[in-house]
Amino acid sequence: MEQSISVQNITKNYGSFRAVDQLTFDVYRGEIFAMLGPNGAGKSTTIRMILDILRPDSGKILVLGQHIDDEVKNRIGYLPEERGLYRDVKVIDMMTYLGTLKGMSRQAAHKRSMALLEQLELAENANSKVKELSKGMQQKVQFAVTILHDPELIIVDEPFSGLDPVNTQLIKAMLLNLKDQGVSVVMSTHQMYQVEEMADRLLMINRGKQALYGAVDEVRRKYALHAIVVEGQGEWQTLPGVDYIKKENNSRNGQILYLKPDATPDAVLAAIAQSPNHHITRFEMAIPSLNDIFIQVAGERFEDVEAEYAQKEKTNV
Amino acid sequence: MSKILLIARREYLYNLKRPAFLFAAFGTPVIILSLWLLVFLVLAPQDEPDITEFGYVDLADIISPDLSLPQTISYTFIPFADEASAMRALEAETIGAYFVIPPGYADFDALAAAQENRASLDEVEFGQVQMVSYGDEPDDLIRVFNQFLVWHSSHQFGIDGMVGERISDPVEMIVELKDTGRELSLDALPVLFLLPMFLAVIFWIATQTTSGFLMNGLVEEKKNRIMEIIITTITPMQLLMGKIIGLGLLGLTQMAVWIGLVFVFLILGPQFESLAFLESIPLPFDVILVGIVYFALGYFLSGSILSAIGVLASSEQQSNQYAALVNLPGYLIPLFLLTEFIRDSNSTLSTVLSLIPITAPVSMTIRVGLGAVPLWQIALGVLLLLLTIFVATWGSSKVFRWGLLLYGKKITPREIIQVIRGRAG
CATH class of the missing domain: 3.40.50.300 (P-loop containing nucleotide triphosphate hydrolases)
Incomplete structure (x- = not known):
């Protein structure tokens, strides 16, 4: 190219x-x-x-x-x-x-x-x-x-x-x-x-x-969690393949469903579709935030690096 | 190259329309000239007496009333029999003043006797002519009355009046300066060093205005952060050159306006009687030419130094102070040493000052006005200026490039030297 x-x-x-x-x-x-x-x-x-x-x-x-x-x-x-x-x-x-x-x-x-x-x-x-x-x-x-x-x-x-x-x-x-x-x-x-x-x-x-x-x-793909984010109604914990649940940060109703190692998002979606007790308004792959990926690859927090930099700028001027 | 011209064009046109420039270029000279004209045309005529008749009381019997006089004796002198009648005429304002020539004035035997005692005329205590007036007599009255007396005294001895004048004031001077071939009357001599002063003053004002614009422009562009866009479009050197050229032309425009107005003044001035003396002022074009070349180069030199400073300065105010600091020595040093130039315009000190690039513009212009400067020295001075401009521009463009992106940081002189030597940035 x-x-x-x-x-x-x-x-x-x-x-x-x-x-x-x-x-x-x-x-x-x-x-x-x-x-x-x-x-x-x-x-x-x-x-x-x-x-x-x-x-x-x-x-x-x-x-x-x-x-x-x-x-x-x-x-x-x-x-x-x-x-x-x-x-x-x-x-x-x-x-x-x-x-x-x-x-x-x-x-x-x-x-x-x-x-x-x-x-x-x-x-x-x-x-x-x-x-x-x-x-x-x-x-x-x-x-x-x-x-x-x-x-x-x-x-x-x-x-x-x-x-x-x-x-x-x-x-x-x-x-x-x-x-x-x-x-x-x-x-x-x-x-x-x-x-x-x-x-x-x-x-x-x-x-x-x-x-x-x-x-x-x-x-x-590389940094995607083995998890999905859903919004809607139902007891998400009861779905097959779901390991544990966390509330999504910065979101009103989003729930992160962490999946068991052998489960796939497709299987979970199929289970929701078949369940009369579950309704979804949102279903997507859980993508880690910039911070999360940053911590993974850099081994430190984004904000910490910025704060350190701001401190240094201050003493320089 | 065309980008340099684009920058130059923009700087020229943008600053040309600024009120600060319009005032400096047109306002100041117009105000100065108007004040002059006011003094000469409005105030001066009030001193001018309507009375052109003056009296005399001739107790020495030296005046022959029917002697024909030359036209240069422009006043009419009326005889009075005694002081009392002259006084009455003065009070009645029919005459502007009267002279009393005492009986001893023409006592030539007494004069001869005084000479025996080796007394000079100043020490002789008899025969002094007395003038009586209200102090509003014209300035040249005494000169004209002197001439009047010379003609009449001469007549007494059977000498032609003109011969008498020559005897009484034998030297009519025209000075020919052998080395420059310049010919001038003694009254015009001050013009030769006043002209360089005049040029220095208007160049000073022009450079202060334009270098102010140069530095303020840079500070503003840095503050506005438009600098980053500009220098990703053109090189710092192009920006630097464009600005210096554009603002240089602006300075020249200002000078052209000023010099043009002076010419208008010199040409139109003599139309008015009270400004007739202007006609006799010679304009030494060699001084003007050397002055313009040298001052223009001087401007480029300070421009290239100032742009480096401008890019490092963090406020308009700061940059203006630097502008004065950089420009001052070139003017102050030669003016402090003015007596040296007058004493000997070709002395070692005068010559060195006129070759050192910073002091060269003022010094060389003064020297060319006062005496012959060898052509090679004028050429050498130009060459040294060009060389310094080249080095200064080169150094400045390095500092410039480095300083462009420094926002509000303090800079040490050591860092600047490192930048010029290519170790930082």
Whole structure:
């Protein structure tokens, strides 16, 4: 498969702190690739090295088949985690300017900006100054800037943070649509459910090192519990094959049914279907949370790593 | 290259429309010129007396009333028989002032006797002419009355008035500076070092404005975090060059406005009688040319240093202080040592100052104004400036690249040196 990004053995130190340690992975053309990890794990550093904002101390990075240069940069769209726009400028002027910097003609940049604003339901705000927009609108403008020049590769850092559910859905649909058009999307996030919904493959990083790398479906299979989640009515404990029951976290009525080693989810479903005393409104495989998988592969808790990082940031400043 | 131009274009157009720039570029010179014009055109005419007639009481019998006088004696002098009648005329404002020429004025025997005692004319205590007025007489009245007296005294001895004038004021000076071939009258000499001062002041204001924009722009882009988008689109070096060029052109625009207004002032000024002296001010174009080249290079030098500082500074205020710190020495050092340039514009100290890139713009412009500077020195100065600009830009772009992503961290000078030497970042 054609690679959009090929990262080989990159390492990056900040003084004595090793931010990225021997990381190797590929991003394929036309896939959504998720980078996961707690804050301070090295996701942003890795993205910055891919984009040539930072240089790795060792290792090699190829982007769109070559070492990054001006021409390649024009084919990448980047949404930084730290969002930023010129505040005192009209939305359409700023978009046009950034488009020309990406090698578009003024007319093309203007036309495409208007089309995107239309799509994002911001056409009316084209002539407003950026600082007059709400935070969510600014986020959408920022996303429009990212895909303005029809990039072949999009790198988005926490694309949904700060967006309301409606706009999250809008951006998500646009990203999936771009994927269908053959655009490669690299998405850095710490929201596991977004990864499950959208990503084809994932890379989990902890303390600069690779913790987990592979197709999302494989990972799900590998780390799926031998359990199912159900909602509905009935005495779940009485079903054949069920070992014990736990209430699902963060859910009103969900129950996790842990199965006996020889039982299968299909058999349990069949038993429910035949039982007049059981009714289900939800039936699915039990997927461990990000935390659970993280603890399994990293041997420590996600929150602990983030707290430690926040503490370190504080003493650094 | 085209990306550099895009950045330059954006920086130029964006900042051109800013009120801060419009005020600095147009407001300040217009205010200064208006104040000048106000002083010259509105206030000055009030001092101008309507009276062009003045009296004299000739007790020495030296004035011949029917002597024909040259036109340069522009006032009319009316004889009065005695002081009392002259006083009445003064009180009635028919004359603006009167002179009393005492009997001893033309006592040449007494003068000769005084000379025997080796007294100079200042020590002779008789025959002084007295002027009586309300203190509102025109400034040139005494000069004109002097001329009037010279013509009449000359006539007494049968000498032509013009000859008398030459005897009484023998030197009419035109200074020709042999080394530059520049010819000027003595009154214009101050122009030669006032002009570099003037250029220094407007360059100072222009660089302060534009380097302020440069640094504030960088601080703002860092604060807004748009920096990350920009530098994943272009290289830090392109951003740096684009900004310096765009804002440099902005500075030049400001200068062009100022210099243009001065030209307008010099050309239109002499139309008004009270500003007629402006016509005699010579404009040494060599000074202006060297000045513009040197100051433009000086701007690029400070621009490249300041952009590195701007990217490390965490607030607009902080960056403005740095801008002044970086720009000041280049102006202050030559101005403190101004006497050295006037004493000998080709001394070792003057020469060294005009070659050191930081002090070169002001120093070289002053030197070219004051004397001949060998062409090779002008060329060497430009070369050294270019070289320093190159090194500074190179070092800055490294610091720039590294500093772009530092948000609100404290930076030690040691770290900066490490970055320039390629050991960090």
